[in-house]
Amino acid sequence: MRVLVVGSGGREHALAWALSASPLLTKLWVAPGNPGTALVAENVGIAALHIERLVQFAREHAVDLVVPGPEGPLVAGLADAMAQAGICCIGPTAAAARLEGSKAFAKQLCNDAGIPTALWEQFTDVEEARAFIRRRGAPVVVKADGLASGKGVVVAATVEAAEAALDAIMRDRSFGDSGASVVIEECLMGEEISLFALCDGTDAVFLGAAQDHKRLGDGDIGPNTGGMGALSPVPGFDPGPAMDGFIRPALAEMARRGTPFRGILFAGLMLTADGAKLIEYNVRFGDPECQVLLPRLRSDLLPALLAACDGELGRFDLRWNAGAAVAVVMAAPGYPAAPEPGSDIGDLSAAAAVPGALVFQAGTRLDSGRLLADGGRVLTICGTGADAAAARAVAYQAVEAVPWTEGIYRTDIGVRSQYK
Ligand code: AMP
Numbered sequence: 001m002r003v004l005v006v007g008s009g010g011r012e013h014a015l016a017w018a019l020s021a022s023p024l025l026t027k028l029w030v031a032p033g034n035p036g037t038a039l040v041a042e043n044v045g046i047a048a049l050h051i052e053r054l055v056q057f058a059r060e061h062a063v064d065l066v067v068p069g070p071e072g073p074l075v076a077g078l079a080d081a082m083a084q085a086g087i088c089c090i091g092p093t094a095a096a097a098r099l100e101g102s103k104a105f106a107k108q109l110c111n112d113a114g115i116p117t118a119l120w121e122q123f124t125d126v127e128e129a130r131a132f133i134r135r136r137g138a139p140v141v142v143k144a145d146g147l148a149s150g151k152g153v154v155v156a157a158t159v160e161a162a163e164a165a166l167d168a169i170m171r172d173r174s175f176g177d178s179g180a181s182v183v184i185e186e187c188l189m190g191e192e193i194s195l196f197a198l199c200d201g202t203d204a205v206f207l208g209a210a211q212d213h214k215r216l217g218d219g220d221i222g223p224n225t226g227g228m229g230a231l232s233p234v235p236g237f238d239p240g241p242a243m244d245g246f247i248r249p250a251l252a253e254m255a256r257r258g259t260p261f262r263g264i265l266f267a268g269l270m271l272t273a274d275g276a277k278l279i280e281y282n283v284r285f286g287d288p289e290c291q292v293l294l295p296r297l298r299s300d301l302l303p304a305l306l307a308a309c310d311g312e313l314g315r316f317d318l319r320w321n322a323g324a325a326v327a328v329v330m331a332a333p334g335y336p337a338a339p340e341p342g343s344d345i346g347d348l349s350a351a352a353a354v355p356g357a358l359v360f361q362a363g364t365r366l367d368s369g370r371l372l373a374d375g376g377r378v379l380t381i382c383g384t385g386a387d388a389a390a391a392r393a394v395a396y397q398a399v400e401a402v403p404w405t406e407g408i409y410r411t412d413i414g415v416r417s418q419y420k
């Protein structure tokens with residue numbers, strides 16, 4: 001099998017790492033990749049959103065399977081373009097990627113399919129939205145309808161903060177056309193869980209669950225980020241009811257509408273006092289969740305992705321390693337607002353040599369043989385072990401073996417699970 005992974009983050013490094021272990025693999029490329037993916041695959045200098053060039057490359061190199069990491073290319077039609085060229089791509093069509101590309105679309109689907117979610121209203125008029133916020137009061141959640149690189153959601157503690165978010169999204173168009181409409185929702189309280197399923201349009205297989213740590217600082221304080229660390233499995237979480245409540249009905253409704261969902265469906269759930277409720281759907285693996293799920297996967301990832309492409313997941317089962325994985329993200333100083341590029345990361349071999357540890361690269365760059373920080377989230381250091389505490393100890397031992405002194409990270413990833 002000749003496989004092309006699309007993307008350049010820690011998630012894509014983990015995907016390339018997992019695929020590179022498959023006995024079915026003959027050649028692996030990552031576009032555009034990073035210095036980490038270059039250790040397990042060949043990097044191709046094509047941006048993830050350059051769909052035409054990706055299709056051309058896949059054609060010219062007889063690629064058998066395309067594995068997209070991020071949502072952007074999927075929402076922009078990467079899977080459709082590959083299908084037209086007769087190339088298998090394990091991701092949803094643009095029509096099915098609306099599950100992530102439009103919050104209002106996902107919320108309407110929840111209502112139509114009876115999937116529990118926060119109460120919501122959609123607005124295209126800023127003054128009507130403002131009046132609704134004032135009537136409803138705080139706390140309240142304001143979301144740009146379209147994609148906003150994970151930054152278009154504000155959980156507002158006060159009416160003033162909600163109105164400021166509304167003005168930024170709708171009036172100032174901080175996220176461009178993604179703010180042409182907003183969804184305003186009830187604020188849910190509880191533990192958040194990321195649930196993953198591999199889907200073939202009809203059937204779904206559980207791909208693991210993880211707990212992300214979104215806030216920048218220890219103890220869940222500071223600004224929201226793309227995710228500062230993750231833990232899998234989630235102690236006490238039973239995936240069976242969640243698959244039946246949030247994945248299967250969404251698949252059935254998408255198929256009923258004539259836009260079946262094929263690919264990785266990520267349900268962000270809030271475990272509230274009233275039971276689990278959907279926060280959002282994503283149409284891809286999470287980052288850093290992917291980095292804790294794949295090290296736990298005992299089965300070969302490649303045949304699973306192919307079965308999903310071929311609509312044959314009904315007969316498929318995945319096996320998992322016992323134990324747990326903890327991933328710690330190391331970010332550049334200034335992240336998330338203004339990460340400083342260019343600091344020297346140094347030699348990662350001591351970290352990678354810690355037994356049970358895996359080092360995934362994201363925002364890194366090689367300059368005359370020196371590895372430099374070149375983005376917000378720079379490294380994901382993953383530890384595996386018999387349980388969360390053991391995995392955590394491995395992860396932090398490896399973090400301490402990274403010579404990069406400027407890197408910032410949380411020291412409490414996966415800690416909470418120990419109290420459960
Ligand atoms: P999203 O981009 O939809 O994942 O939202 C980002 C984060 O905002 C989520 O991970 C939650 O922590 C928070 N969030 C989103 N919607 C809600 C809600 N209705 N109630 C409480 N928190 C929310």
Ligand code: GLY
Pocket residue numbers: 150212226227282285286287288289
């Ligand atoms: N870590 C959350 C996400 O990938 O959306």
